[in-house]
Amino acid sequence: MQYFQNLAQNFALSYAHNKMENSLYKSLNIDIIDKNIDKIPDKNKKYMLYAHVPFCHVFCPYCSFHKYHYNEDACKKYFVNLREEMCQIKEAGYDFSSMYVGGGTTLIDEDELLKTLELAKKLFSITDISCETDPNHITPQKLSLFKGYIDRISVGVQSFDDEILRKVARYDKFGSQKQLVEKLSSAIGILPTTSLDLIFNFPFQTKEQLVTDINLAKSLSPEQITFYPLMKSPLTRDAIAKSLGVSSQNNEQEFYAILRDEFKTYNANNAWAFSKQKSNLVDEYVGSNHEYVGIGSGAFSFLDGRLLINAFNLEEYGSRINARKSPVIATCDFTRNERLKYIFLTELFDGAVDIAKFNKANNANLKKELFMEISLLRLVNAIYEEDGRIKPTEFGSYICVVLMKDFYTGMDKVRAAFKDDAKIKSSKKLRVMEDEPTLVQNLEVKSS
Ligand SMILES: C[S@@+](CC[C@H](N)C(=O)[O-])C[C@H]1O[C@@H](n2cnc3c(N)ncnc32)[C@H](O)[C@@H]1O
Ligand code: SF4
Incomplete structure (x- = not known):
């Protein structure tokens, strides 16, 4: 029995990791822009x-x-x-x-x-x-x-x-x-x-x-x-x-x-x-605050499903700011489904997804829109529901660790793509993940 549980959990880990890689592969297609991108707040949102x-x-x-x-x-x-x-x-x-x-x-x-x-x-x-x-x-x-x-x-x-x-x-x-x-x-x-x-x-x-x-x-x-x-x-x-x-x-x-x-x-x-004590301070800046404005060289903002990337080069960053030009040099759009998955993951990573709050905040039907993901996580005993909240089991927390690590690595790949100034100046689009991921590409999981 334990053997089958391990097998199912290993499969779930590889599958989740692969899904995240695929999602980053599809989403991290960066537009290098030459027009001014202004950041405009939505009065109903917290940033x-x-x-x-x-x-x-x-x-x-x-x-x-x-x-x-x-x-x-x-x-x-x-x-x-x-x-x-x-x-x-x-x-x-x-x-x-x-x-x-x-x-x-x-x-x-x-x-x-x-x-x-x-x-x-x-x-x-x-x-x-x-x-x-x-x-x-x-x-x-x-x-x-x-x-x-x-x-x-x-x-x-x-x-x-x-x-x-x-x-x-x-x-x-x-x-x-x-x-x-x-x-x-x-x-x-x-x-x-x-x-x-x-x-x-x-x-x-x-x-x-x-x-x-x-x-x-x-x-x-x-x-x-x-x-x-x-x-x-x-x-x-x-x-x-x-x-x-x-x-x-x-x-x-x-x-x-x-x-x-x-x-x-x-x-x-x-x-x-x-x-030791429950903290209500922000733990990870991508966590409980789903939308954020990043300032400074190479800072990322995440606004309305869009990743905005500030100029990395200090000279360029400074001259844009002093000319009152937007420091944003590139953007990358996430689909609604990718956004919902990302919010679901960060809330699960933080400990619980309040279904009613999630639906209200995102004008969504969580169980319907992420039916596949939730069913699979349930099947492998990674999540459970309690008082209208979806919580991770210990194994579910480990899946969150793997996926957050994948996400941060994806952001590193974005930074890596901007290392080559000449390539950026001559491109309109940057594909961050060069190769389409294949199942169980990188993950080393234990078989018992
Ligand atoms: C941006 S660093 C700033 C820390 C500070 N400058 C220092 O060196 O102590 C924030 C934290 O990210 C974590 N970190 C940096 N690179 C990491 C990596 N490759 N894997 C895991 N954690 C990493 C480290 O724990 C680090 O303290
Ligand atoms: S971990 Fe080292 S390189 Fe990274 S920010 Fe800290 S001092 Fe700098």
Whole structure:
């Protein structure tokens, strides 16, 4: 019986992964545009503001986020442009209650970030701000500057294991296990919520290394602990192989089960973030807020079923903003069905889909429009219904992890497609996924 259950679940994982790849293959056909694309708010919708800070002192091999090597002048100029774009978004009529500042390293220039957050609070009805940073920008003195501004700080730890830290070139940059524990101990508690961001399923990572990471993270008692599965994309695959090696074994599902077990007394804020108390802060900027405006170089906005992509190049971004031209250089449209699937997935990833709310918000009939998806997920025991809400089982949460990872990898592929400036200038359309996916192309699933 167990054998057949495993078989069905493996099939479901491969099938779901393949469906997501197909959907990204069909949807990620990007139009490079030369006309001005204005962002216009719908008064009946709630939006989130995402601001990108693309600077780091040194790069890590696994990280595909859009970034440049830090340069003081370029960074200061950039923040000025970012604030100008924020004013233009205000003039367009937008308002926000949540803001997520991602990077790069958002606290790389504290004064500039502070000015930017002050302006955001002045322009919009913002009640919560989340920022990402590295362990070198979290001294109590630095964090205290942001009291009353940053509600949640996510600190990238990645691992506490000295061997892994050395391999991913973070040991010398951000410190050994002992130094990280010291830095984090004095940082936690200064701002309302501190989240520690770790990664699991590094090639050759052992169960013991993972459990040590979990225990050390827990022992620091941060408000939230996030464990991302290692994501590989065309931008990072080679660098990951070079720094960490290539393992024939994929422990992702087994390690995820360990995580769920170790965090069973915590609240799952979403499928990969755990907290002692239920949090209502934004966990992933794509999560609970389905529509968001992204500002900054290389930032994505998702508005009315359309992905809008800001200019990546800092010069181009700056000159567009200063000329009051839209910074959007490309767009990509999602069909209604793809949008419904995406919203369903992100809500399931967050823990539950409220059927009535879903139908009202999307003018949809969830059970009818996603009949196939829901039936299959039920069949393999990935979801169940309780009080009008569809919830994931533990296996369902793992499917969400796999699919969110696929989605983020898809977004990385978008970033990869924009690496070649010459190709962009000479194209009107960009196909992000070159090859049509075939069933069970990439997924390594365990057979028992
Ligand atoms: C944009 S990074 C900013 C973190 C910060 N600059 C630092 O280095 O600590 C946000 C988080 O994304 C996660 N991340 C980045 N690349 C990843 C990958 N390839 N797979 C899984 N998680 C990743 C890491 O946990 C990282 O802390
Ligand atoms: S993990 Fe952080 S420091 Fe490393 S490259 Fe990515 S954004 Fe920069």
